[in-house]
Amino acid sequence: MQQQVYERICALVYDEAGIRIRPGKESMVASRLAKRVRALGLESETDYLEYLERELATEVVALLDVISTNVTSFYRESEHFKVLADSHRQLLRAGAKRVRYWCAASSTGEEPYTIAMTLAEVERELGARPDCRLLATDISTRVLKEASDGAYNNARMAGVPEELRKRYFARTEIAGVEMHRAIPELSSRIMFRRLNLSQPPFPMRGPLDAVFCRNVMFYFDEPVKEALVAEFHRLLKPGGLLFVGKSESLPPGSPGYVRAGSSVFRKVN
Numbered sequence: 001m002q003q004q005v006y007e008r009i010c011a012l013v014y015d016e017a018g019i020r021i022r023p024g025k026e027s028m029v030a031s032r033l034a035k036r037v038r039a040l041g042l043e044s045e046t047d048y049l050e051y052l053e054r055e056l057a058t059e060v061v062a063l064l065d066v067i068s069t070n071v072t073s074f075y076r077e078s079e080h081f082k083v084l085a086d087s088h089r090q091l092l093r094a095g096a097k098r099v100r101y102w103c104a105a106s107s108t109g110e111e112p113y114t115i116a117m118t119l120a121e122v123e124r125e126l127g128a129r130p131d132c133r134l135l136a137t138d139i140s141t142r143v144l145k146e147a148s149d150g151a152y153n154n155a156r157m158a159g160v161p162e163e164l165r166k167r168y169f170a171r172t173e174i175a176g177v178e179m180h181r182a183i184p185e186l187s188s189r190i191m192f193r194r195l196n197l198s199q200p201p202f203p204m205r206g207p208l209d210a211v212f213c214r215n216v217m218f219y220f221d222e223p224v225k226e227a228l229v230a231e232f233h234r235l236l237k238p239g240g241l242l243f244v245g246k247s248e249s250l251p252p253g254s255p256g257y258v259r260a261g262s263s264v265f266r267k268v269n
């Protein structure tokens with residue numbers, strides 16, 4: 001891949017999504033772009049770059065879809081869901097009537113459905129019916145579509161305990177494959193929207209009880225991370241929780257948070 005094309009693509013991906021592609025990733029970028037080159041019936045990456053610059057407003061969405069990694073799973077980094085359950089239980093026991101959560105890089109939906117099952121289980125245990133909502137966002141329209149469809153094959157459901165699969169998913173068949181679709185009781189708890197985390201401020205008011213922003217911040221450089229973490233701080237309630245991925249942390253010296261567990265932070269002021 002021509003160096004000039006590679007550098008321009010990296011610059012566009014950074015400007016549009018805050019994603020910093022590390023040096024030496026030419027072959028990874030070339031193989032991902034090849035999908036768009038083929039889909040558009042173009043000849044080369046250079047043709048693709050010309051097309052992209054011309055049709056930036058629409059094509060950038062498809063570019064980010066092929067560039068970003070969407071790896072996720074149900075109950076990934078499972079200890080976070082115990083912390084979430086404890087916190088939700090405490091809020092409801094203290095009489096909270098309105099509770100708000102945000103899953104900020106929801107990918108194909110496994111993470112927000114796991115959050116929703118965790119909340120539903122606590123409410124079932126306490127016999128509580130709070131006004132509880134979960135916003136799930138991602139930059140990729142492709143993953144958002146899959147997430148709002150909420151149907152997963154057996155392999156992807158492997159992390160969901162049998163009892164919860166039976167309670168919250170209905171068996172169905174899609175193109176001859178056995179699938180499990182989230183039932184309305186679960187899916188109606190979640191609102192899916194497109195949102196770019198690299199461009200705060202975000203059009204929501206809060207205040208939020210917890211934010212999950214896991215396994216996406218490592219794509220961002222320090223200025224993007226700092227702005228994002230400050231925006232979460234604006235939106236969280238005092239005492240609200242911020243969950244990040246296990247291999248991630250807040251930028252050094254992020255004001256207004258204390259550690260509340262492994263890769264969990266609490267807003268303090």
Ligand SMILES: C[S@@+](CC[C@H](N)C(=O)[O-])C[C@H]1O[C@@H](n2cnc3c(N)ncnc32)[C@H](O)[C@@H]1O
Binds near residue numbers: 016139143
């Ligand atoms: C590796 S997945 C993580 C999914 C999930 N949070 C988890 O931990 O399993 C990263 C997700 O971040 C999304 N993403 C990347 N850049 C983004 C941005 N600037 N704004 C919003 N989402 C972004 C990708 O589309 C992808 O779905």
